[in-house]
């Protein structure tokens with residue numbers, strides 16, 4: 001089993017690290033256009049294996065896609081990250097041509113792969129990938145709201161002072177500071193609705209922290225995050241490769257679901273070896289329905305720039 005990661009920067013290399021450490025596949029190809037970067041990261045990672053007890057083969061490549069041939073999954077982490085003070089949407093002009101060229105190169109050698117898109121602005125880049133690939137929509141998955149959901153769980157765990165793994169929560173909508181929608185009704189602690197435990201004011205604070213979670217990290221780090229993103233991609237890749245049929249929110253192309261047409265946006269979907277194997281049209285509150293429509297319209301506006 002082979003996974004190729006295109007873009008060996010902070011997020012791509014962390015994906016390689018976590019995927020290797022979890023032993024999800026036997027081979028990882030780490031490709032970048034920057035001379036030396038993929039080679040250095042792959043060598044460094046390989047030298048960590050004896051101490052940590054894993055032995056995935058990691059092949060570095062500089063722009064030679066033939067080595068990615070017959071990958072089960074292609075992860076696209078190539079492109080610029082934002083700097084403090086920027087929105088993700090401001091990256092659209094610089095990243096659109098990168099994603100287009102990466103997809104066109106990768107698909108020549110792995111026409112059956114499922115593509116996981118990570119580059120921002122995520123929902124627009126997922127649409128760019130869908131169009132550039134010509135693949136059926138189930139093969140193109142944008143990873144954003146898995147990460148947002150994990151951040152929602154983190155801020156809830158901090159507020160409640162409870163272990164994060166006892167908390168379930170989901171974010172849908174766009175992967176943007178103003179477009180994501182943390183769903184109150186689905187947040188639970190040990191199965192108990194968190195709305196029964198937290199005051200409305202405290203819950204709203206958590207929602208605000210979640211929505212700017214990526215921006216907060218970007219301000220602290222001077223560039224955007226990588227551990228949370230790398231872990232979320234790893235969970236998604238594991239779900240695809242091992243055909244887990246798991247319910248997880250991802251950006252997928254909608255054609256009428258939730259009353260939305262022609263955009264990629266985060267919705268709960270069943271993920272397995274064929275990629276998106278179903279979309280679950282959960283019942284939204286009236287206010288979340290409005291937020292979802294506004295989110296889709298905001299994504300459409302950015303899509304208009306490509």
Ligand SMILES: NC(=O)C1=CN([C@@H]2O[C@H](COP(=O)(O)OP(=O)(O)OC[C@H]3O[C@@H](n4cnc5c(N)ncnc54)[C@H](O)[C@@H]3O)[C@@H](O)[C@H]2O)C=CC1
Pocket residue numbers: 006007008009010011012031032033034037077078079080081082091095098101102117118119120121122143144147175223224225226229
């Ligand atoms: N969807 C999500 O949840 C998240 C998305 N991101 C996005 O992921 C992208 C990557 O972020 P980082 O890894 O932090 O950036 P980075 O700058 O550390 O790495 C990006 C890498 O892409 C490479 N690259 C650029 N053009 C390329 C091409 N044509 N072919 C191959 N490689 C190419 C660069 O040489 C660089 O090594 C950014 O757009 C960022 O906004 C980051 C975190 C989370």
Ligand SMILES: O=C([O-])CC(=O)C(=O)O
Pocket residue numbers: 081082088120147175213214215217218224225229
């Ligand atoms: O914040 C960013 O620009 C990177 C990203 O998408 C995230 O960490 O959620």
